[in-house]
Amino acid sequence: MRGDSETPVTRMSFLPNSLERYLAVLLSASSIVKCTKMTAYRKASLPLDFIVIGGSTAGLACAYSLQVAGHNVRVLEKADGAYTNVAGGVRSPPNMTRILNRWGLQPYLDVVAHKSRGISFKLTGTGETIGTSLFHDAIMRSLGADYMFIKFSDLHAALKDMALSAGAVIQYNSTVVSVDPQNASVRLEGGEVLRGDIIIAADGFRSFVRPLVADCIPGKSFTANLLCESNTSIPAEKALRNESLRRLLANPEFSIWMGDGHTVWGHPVGGGSYAMGVVWPTALDIFSDHYKDEVSVEAIDFNVAELHSSVQELLSLVEPLRPTLYVPYKPLENLVHESGKVILVGHAAHPLPPNGTQNHAIVIEDAAVLGNLFSHLTSQEEISALVAAFEEIRLPRSADVVKSEIGKIEAVAIPLGPNQAARADGVSTALSIPLTSWDDDIQDNLRAEWEELIRMFDYDADEVAEDWWVKWGCILQRAEAVDCSTEEAIITVTQERSG
Numbered sequence: 375m376r377g378d379s380e381t382p383v384t385r386m387s388f389l390p391n392s393l394e395r396y397l398a399v400l401l402s403a404s405s406i407v408k409c410t411k412m413t414a415y416r417k418a419s420l421p422l423d424f425i426v427i428g429g430s431t432a433g434l435a436c437a438y439s440l441q442v443a444g445h446n447v448r449v450l451e452k453a454d455g456a457y458t459n460v461a462g463g464v465r466s467p468p469n470m471t472r473i474l475n476r477w478g479l480q481p482y483l484d485v486v487a488h489k490s491r492g493i494s495f496k497l498t499g500t501g502e503t504i505g506t507s508l509f510h511d512a513i514m515r516s517l518g519a520d521y522m523f524i525k526f527s528d529l530h531a532a533l534k535d536m537a538l539s540a541g542a543v544i545q546y547n548s549t550v551v552s553v554d555p556q557n558a559s560v561r562l563e564g565g566e567v568l569r570g571d572i573i574i575a576a577d578g579f580r581s582f583v584r585p586l587v588a589d590c591i592p593g594k595s596f597t598a599n600l601l602c603e604s605n606t607s608i609p610a611e612k613a614l615r616n617e618s619l620r621r622l623l624a625n626p627e628f629s630i631w632m633g634d635g636h637t638v639w640g641h642p643v644g645g646g647s648y649a650m651g652v653v654w655p656t657a658l659d660i661f662s663d664h665y666k667d668e669v670s671v672e673a674i675d676f677n678v679a680e681l682h683s684s685v686q687e688l689l690s691l692v693e694p695l696r697p698t699l700y701v702p703y704k705p706l707e708n709l710v711h712e713s714g715k716v717i718l719v720g721h722a723a724h725p726l727p728p729n730g731t732q733n734h735a736i737v738i739e740d741a742a743v744l745g746n747l748f749s750h751l752t753s754q755e756e757i758s759a760l761v762a763a764f765e766e767i768r769l770p771r772s773a774d775v776v777k778s779e780i781g782k783i784e785a786v787a788i789p790l791g792p793n794q795a796a797r798a799d800g801v802s803t804a805l806s807i808p809l810t811s812w813d814d815d816i817q818d819n820l821r822a823e824w825e826e827l828i829r830m831f832d833y834d835a836d837e838v839a840e841d842w843w844v845k846w847g848c849i850l851q852r853a854e855a856v857d858c859s860t861e862e863a864i865i866t867v868t869q870e871r872s873g
């Protein structure tokens with residue numbers, strides 16, 4: 375299956391203009407490739423052919439981690455691969471940044487991303503800031519990685535570069551129309567059939583592969599049945615001309631404006647742009663999931679007029695509005711097809727609202743776990759155990775992250791009323807006490823928030839995969855050795871008897 379990409383891609387040809395500029399000024403030309411080479415992954419002694427459906431964050435990250443683990447990866451992506459004009463922003467919490475750093479991306483992130491100093495809570499109705507939760511150095515040092523803001527297009531370019539440099543093949547304009555789980559084969563639009571050893575379904579929130587693997591059970595405890603999120607940004611030229619935006623750009627923090635059943639958020643991204651998003655319950659069914667359709671403010675059922683003029687002003691500068699629909703459902707009960715040959719990853723596996731803090735992190739974690747586990751592969755017999763290990767490791771983490779992310783949206787989008795007033799009071803009281811170390815005497819409600827944040831941030835996907843291997847890998851390999859010697863013994867005994 376190994377071969378050249380059908381759409382020839384040179385390393386610099388796909389870099390967005392801004393990235394090219396940063397690289398030209400601040401990095402040596404081959405820095406990303408050099409970084410990629412720094413990654414010290416084990417190589418599997420039995421290389422497998424992986425077919426990855428979807429070439430966004432999950433597909434590219436898995437392509438990289440599996441390829442450096444010694445396997446052959448072909449990514450099939452239905453889009454044309456031109457993501458350079460995608461305007462949105464991505465949050466990279468410490469659990470994601472830690473993996474990206476290990477993959478050698480730290481020098482790149484230092485250039486294209488912003489380190490966040492904390493989270494600032496504001497009100498959409500008045501525009502006022504009610505409190506800021508700072509990420510203190512001592513806490514971040516103990517987490518071993520920063521909370522970063524990065525442009526989607528910059529992250530995408532880096533992952534693509536890494537996957538290609540590692541030797542993965544990326545095929546654009548290739549829509550997969552069906553999957554045969556028993557034979558690990560896929561059919562492309564146009565009729566071509568490709569066969570591998572394992573299929574990785576990284577085809578996003580509306581995955582067409584998911585129903586083959588798991589039931590989607592509608593979620594219940596949520597503020598709305600349909601939630602829309604528009605993630606976009608204010609371009610640098612506009613942002614730098616605006617006084618309040620210049621202040622927001624100078625203080626890289628995640629701003630959350632809490633409103634009446636909705637929330638608005640914003641943070642700086644590379645090159646002087648400011649990413650913004652709006653989350654609101656919707657009754658409309660006009661939104662897609664491919665982050666490409668532009669929708670006018672007049673066409674959506676979100677009343678911008680109820681926001682304070684300062685928030686309205688910021689939203690009037692964003693371009694363009696590309697809303698994404700979220701339909702809540704419960705965390706999946708399995709991630710692997712019963713054949714053991716189809717694995718769900720990314721948002722095909724984790725039903726998260728779009729653009730959340732852990733959206734990309736959970737995807738990068740999937741890739742780290744897959745690459746880590748499959749770097750141990752030495753025999754066909756181990757494949758089913760490694761596939762099962764992926765599911766065993768990722769299911770509880772997925773449930774934890776989905777619950778936390780939905781809880782966060784619910785907490786900041788409480789409808790007007792006594793609960794909202796109590797929340798605002800609680801936040802401002804709790805955040806009036808500066809938290810400089812974990813031992814500080816913080817209020818109980820803030821401690822609960824921090825405990826959850828730290829549980830999310832502290833999770834180390836590589837470590838969890840390594841722990842699994844330390845616990846089960848030796849048993850697995852010993853069992854194989856025992857099986858072999860038992861087989862040998864049986865043959866010897868049979869020969870002795872017949873002799």
Ligand SMILES: Cc1cc2nc3c(=O)[nH]c(=O)nc-3n(C[C@H](O)[C@H](O)[C@H](O)COP(=O)(O)OP(=O)(O)OC[C@H]3O[C@@H](n4cnc5c(N)ncnc54)[C@H](O)[C@@H]3O)c2cc1C
Nearest residue numbers: 428430431432452462463526549550577578665720721729
């Ligand atoms: C163009 C684009 C822009 C985005 N911008 C942002 C952003 O600014 N901020 C943010 O937080 N999140 C953004 N996201 C979403 C973000 O990538 C996801 O929320 C999350 O990281 C999960 O990634 P994923 O790879 O699992 O899913 P997705 O990012 O949704 O990717 C799924 C991929 O699978 C491909 N695909 C689907 N079906 C098929 C098929 N049958 N055959 C072949 N390929 C198929 C899709 O074209 C897509 O590229 C964007 C996604 C896309 C596709």
